[in-house]
Amino acid sequence: MNISIEELTKIYKNGNRAINNINLEIESGMLGLLGPNGAGKTTLMRILATLMRPSSGNVKVNGLDLQKNRAEIRAMLGFLPQDFGYFAKLRTWEFLDYSAALGGLRNTAERKRAVEEMLHKVGLYKFRDRFAKKLSGGMKRRLGIAQALIGNPKIVIVDEPTTGLDPEERIRFRNLLSDMSREEIIIILSTHIVGDISSTCRKMALLNKGELKFQGQPDELINTAKGHVFRIKAFETDLDKIKEKYPVISTIPSENGWDVEVVADKIDDYPADIIEPNLEHAYIYFMEFVLAQHVEIAEEEII
Ligand code: ADP
Numbered sequence: 001m002n003i004s005i006e007e008l009t010k011i012y013k014n015g016n017r018a019i020n021n022i023n024l025e026i027e028s029g030m031l032g033l034l035g036p037n038g039a040g041k042t043t044l045m046r047i048l049a050t051l052m053r054p055s056s057g058n059v060k061v062n063g064l065d066l067q068k069n070r071a072e073i074r075a076m077l078g079f080l081p082q083d084f085g086y087f088a089k090l091r092t093w094e095f096l097d098y099s100a101a102l103g104g105l106r107n108t109a110e111r112k113r114a115v116e117e118m119l120h121k122v123g124l125y126k127f128r129d130r131f132a133k134k135l136s137g138g139m140k141r142r143l144g145i146a147q148a149l150i151g152n153p154k155i156v157i158v159d160e161p162t163t164g165l166d167p168e169e170r171i172r173f174r175n176l177l178s179d180m181s182r183e184e185i186i187i188i189l190s191t192h193i194v195g196d197i198s199s200t201c202r203k204m205a206l207l208n209k210g211e212l213k214f215q216g217q218p219d220e221l222i223n224t225a226k227g228h229v230f231r232i233k234a235f236e237t238d239l240d241k242i243k244e245k246y247p248v249i250s251t252i253p254s255e256n257g258w259d260v261e262v263v264a265d266k267i268d269d270y271p272a273d274i275i276e277p278n279l280e281h282a283y284i285y286f287m288e289f290v291l292a293q294h295v296e297i298a299e300e301e302i303i
Contacts, residue, residue, distance in 0.1 A: 008057035018043040020210040030181040032201030033190040039207040041190040049079040078153035084144040087132035103151035138169030198279040225277035225285040
């Protein structure tokens with residue numbers, strides 16, 4: 001599978017440029033689309049899910065044009081929108097059965113088999129007779145992913161699936177997605193939570209203010225932060241000053257005060273050790289330093 005996005009732009013009626021000239025090649029496997037709120041993730045997801053037309057640019061899915069071949073592309077798609085959670089008065093299995101029928105599974109026996117298999121996969125078989133409305137938040141999300149996955153879609157798009165989930169459900173959800181991630185399908189997972197990406201996605205793309213700022217492997221982003229993550233040994237009295245001066249990632253009590261992890265280009269005012277960055281460090285470093293410097297340069301150029 002391949003999705004090829006070329007010079008894609010979406011300007012809303014009020015003039016908001018939600019995505020700006022995005023070029024991105026997506027291959028089979030799981031892609032994590034990361035960015036802060038307002039970055040343009042939902043807009044991009046909705047365009048890819050054929051629910052919204054772009055203002056300009058092209059998207060090709062295995063060579064098919066997204067605008068001209070909407071029906072064929074829709075037949076390949078499973079979508080879990082951000083605001084998923086409305087259920088008519090249907091039991092859990094009925095809801096999935098209905099989704100499967102909408103997805104084109106016409107044969108009743110086949111559909112029944114597919115629904116049962118999916119209920120097992122997402123751990124909802126025990127709750128199949130419960131009204132979907134009465135499921136817990138985490139279970140509703142699992143039902144959401146089940147309806148997106150039923151009928152073997154070739155492209156699965158999930159928008160902010162872990163928002164509002166407790167840590168246990170979040171891990172469960174991530175594992176479920178990575179189990180589904182097979183070679184021949186594309187899964188696109190959009191999130192503003194770095195942890196959703198680090199454990200599951202081999203490829204990632206970073207959006208900020210409608211622009212694609214990074215694409216590659218999480219490890220490549222991590223490499224950009226090497227040498228820029230520090231652990232400061234701080235006394236209680238230093239904490240406020242440190243927080244003012246540096247982006248702080250964590251503050252952990254230590255024997256004599258606090259171990260404070262920060263990102264910085266260098267630290268010369270406190271005792272500090274360089275530590276190995278993880279993806280969360282790298283994301284913060286990228287947003288606070290790499291992008292901020294680009295913005296400064298761009299502004300100088302304008303002047
Ligand atoms: P994300 O999913 O990353 O939070 P969105 O795609 O929802 O980002 O939003 C990108 C930008 O587009 C934001 O500035 C948002 O305010 C704006 N936006 C989103 N939907 C609309 C809309 N229907 N009309 C006008 N502006 C919108």
